[in-house]
Amino acid sequence: MIPAKFDYVRPSSVEEAVTALRDAGEDAKILAGGQSLLPVLRLRLAAPSTIVDLGGIAELRHIAEDGDRIAIGAMAAHHDVMRDDLVKQHVSLLSQATETVADPQVRHRGTLGGALAHADPAGDLGAVALALDAEFVIAGGSGTRTVPASEFFVDYFTTAIGEGEILTQVRFPKYTGWSTHYEKFNRTAQAWSMCAVAVALRLDGGSIAEARVGLTNMGTTPIRARGVEAALVGQQASEDAARAAAEHATEGTAAPSDADAASDYREHLARVLTGRAVLAAAG
Amino acid sequence: MAQVRVTVDGVNYADDVEPRMLLVQYLREKLGKTGTLIGCDTSNCGACTVHLNGRSVKSCSVLAVQADGGEVLTIEGLARDGELHPVQKAFNECHGLQCGYCTPGMIMAAVDLLGDNPDPDENEVREGIEGNLCRCTGYQNIVRSVQRAAQMMKPGSAVPAESAAPVAGGN
Numbered sequence: 001m002i003p004a005k006f007d008y009v010r011p012s013s014v015e016e017a018v019t020a021l022r023d024a025g026e027d028a029k030i031l032a033g034g035q036s037l038l039p040v041l042r043l044r045l046a047a048p049s050t051i052v053d054l055g056g057i058a059e060l061r062h063i064a065e066d067g068d069r070i071a072i073g074a075m076a077a078h079h080d081v082m083r084d085d086l087v088k089q090h091v092s093l094l095s096q097a098t099e100t101v102a103d104p105q106v107r108h109r110g111t112l113g114g115a116l117a118h119a120d121p122a123g124d125l126g127a128v129a130l131a132l133d134a135e136f137v138i139a140g141g142s143g144t145r146t147v148p149a150s151e152f153f154v155d156y157f158t159t160a161i162g163e164g165e166i167l168t169q170v171r172f173p174k175y176t177g178w179s180t181h182y183e184k185f186n187r188t189a190q191a192w193s194m195c196a197v198a199v200a201l202r203l204d205g206g207s208i209a210e211a212r213v214g215l216t217n218m219g220t221t222p223i224r225a226r227g228v229e230a231a232l233v234g235q236q237a238s239e240d241a242a243r244a245a246a247e248h249a250t251e252g253t254a255a256p257s258d259a260d261a262a263s264d265y266r267e268h269l270a271r272v273l274t275g276r277a278v279l280a281a282a283g
Numbered sequence: 284m285a286q287v288r289v290t291v292d293g294v295n296y297a298d299d300v301e302p303r304m305l306l307v308q309y310l311r312e313k314l315g316k317t318g319t320l321i322g323c324d325t326s327n328c329g330a331c332t333v334h335l336n337g338r339s340v341k342s343c344s345v346l347a348v349q350a351d352g353g354e355v356l357t358i359e360g361l362a363r364d365g366e367l368h369p370v371q372k373a374f375n376e377c378h379g380l381q382c383g384y385c386t387p388g389m390i391m392a393a394v395d396l397l398g399d400n401p402d403p404d405e406n407e408v409r410e411g412i413e414g415n416l417c418r419c420t421g422y423q424n425i426v427r428s429v430q431r432a433a434q435m436m437k438p439g440s441a442v443p444a445e446s447a448a449p450v451a452g453g454n
Contacts, residue, residue, distance in 0.1 A: 001324060002303060002304075002305070002308070003303040003305075004303070005301070005303055006302060006303060007302070008285050008302030008346075008348055010348070010351075031346075031349075034344060034345065034346070034349065035326070035344055038305075038326070038343075038344040038345070038346070039325060039326045039344065041303075042305075042324065042325075042343070043325075051302065053346075053348070053349065055349055079338070102414070103329070103413045103414025103415075104339055104392065104395065104396070104411060104413070104414055105329060105332055105339045105340050105341045105344075105392070105414045106326070106341070106344075106414065108335075108338040108339060108340055109340050109341075109344065109345065189413035189414075190327070190413050190414055
């Protein structure tokens with residue numbers, strides 16, 4: 001199907017984009033890579049009056065070292081994020097999770113910022129951003145503000161990005177030398193995660209000194225599995241420890257039931273995948 | 284209306300289009316490049332895959348105006364001087380198509396894959412074409428075709444296009 005009619009604006013700077021968004025009013029929609037928005041428009045699940053395309057803003061595609069952070073422009077394509085050497089070296093969990101997003105064509109167009117701003121609970125990158133305490137840089141009419149990941153994901157498809165605001169950058173602390181793994185469960189190629197687990201471990205000898213665990217599609221937002229993290233710290237990276245910690249994986253979750261999986265099945269998956277992810281990360 | 288200036292298969296175009304026009308519609312309806320097919324219309328099947336600025340994309344999920352200033356390569360621009368692209372030859376030789384509907388998208392995805400990884404193993408081929416669905420489920424020979432094309436494209440390859448690669452039987 002063809003999208004409903006809309007006005008189209010392609011600003012060349014963030015300032016212009018903020019102005020365009022303000023001028024367009026509340027019925028405007030931001031276009032990043034379009035890999036979620038275009039299908040929604042085609043199915044006419046949305047019919048915004050104006051599309052503000054960020055594709056002309058070159059400054060939003062950077063991936064750079066910024067002190068103890070890796071700063072990634074909101075319009076950096078998944079393909080570029082997952083291949084980037086800085087990301088591989090310092091934020092390997094993001095690289096691994098991004099490789100599992102959709103398929104090559106979608107990863108060529110889809111963007112880190114677009115995926116996070118879309119905030120689909122089945123999206124793979126939210127759990128990573130949450131587990132790693134990423135920061136979200138958001139530009140608006142009154143300047144720029146930074147929101148921690150713990151406050152960014154508000155609800156189902158809802159983030160802290162306000163009306164007239166644009167996500168411009170996502171900043172990840174460096175986790176250099178951490179052992180990481182993203183364990184995703186889906187039924188078919190390119191499908192969304194029925195459940196997935198993001199794990200980052202700082203190993204000291206054979207034991208786990210620090211642990212960060214995020215869950216995908218186990219609630220209306222990504223969820224930090226703090227019970228699992230607490231159970232892992234101080235343990236040897238063994239199968240027994242991983243399985244014991246994984247028993248905490250469903251704490252604080254509210255797994256949805258849908259055509260893919262009932263909530264109790266998702267809870268089972270969360271435990272199994274957490275165990276696998278910890279063991280895979282620990283190598 | 285918005286203006287789109289693109290190079291498609293080596294030819295420059297400038298057109299006024301509605302912003303809501305999809306790239307695949309632009310290619311098919313405005314330029315008559317019907318070699319690029321519309322399959323699922325839900326971003327899943329990959330039949331509409333073309334290259335935009337050197338990367339494979341699903342042209343049903345890109346607005347024509349987003350391609351402004353860019354370079355598009357479709358299945359119709361792959362052959363050179365009447366000579367099929369090695370991936371096209373390989374699909375022909377290895378029976379990489381049954382009904383043929385997925386073929387233009389499969390080939391464009393495969394060309395992109397081989398540009399990225401000139402010598403993929405079977406798993407890498409399967410991962411590389413995961414954005415393309417074959418409803419005939421003819422994946423075995425599609426994978427063979429891509430690997431065959433990789434052989435043919437190796438620099439200095441002596442593999443003649445005509446020498447028959449093993450082709451799976453009817454069952």
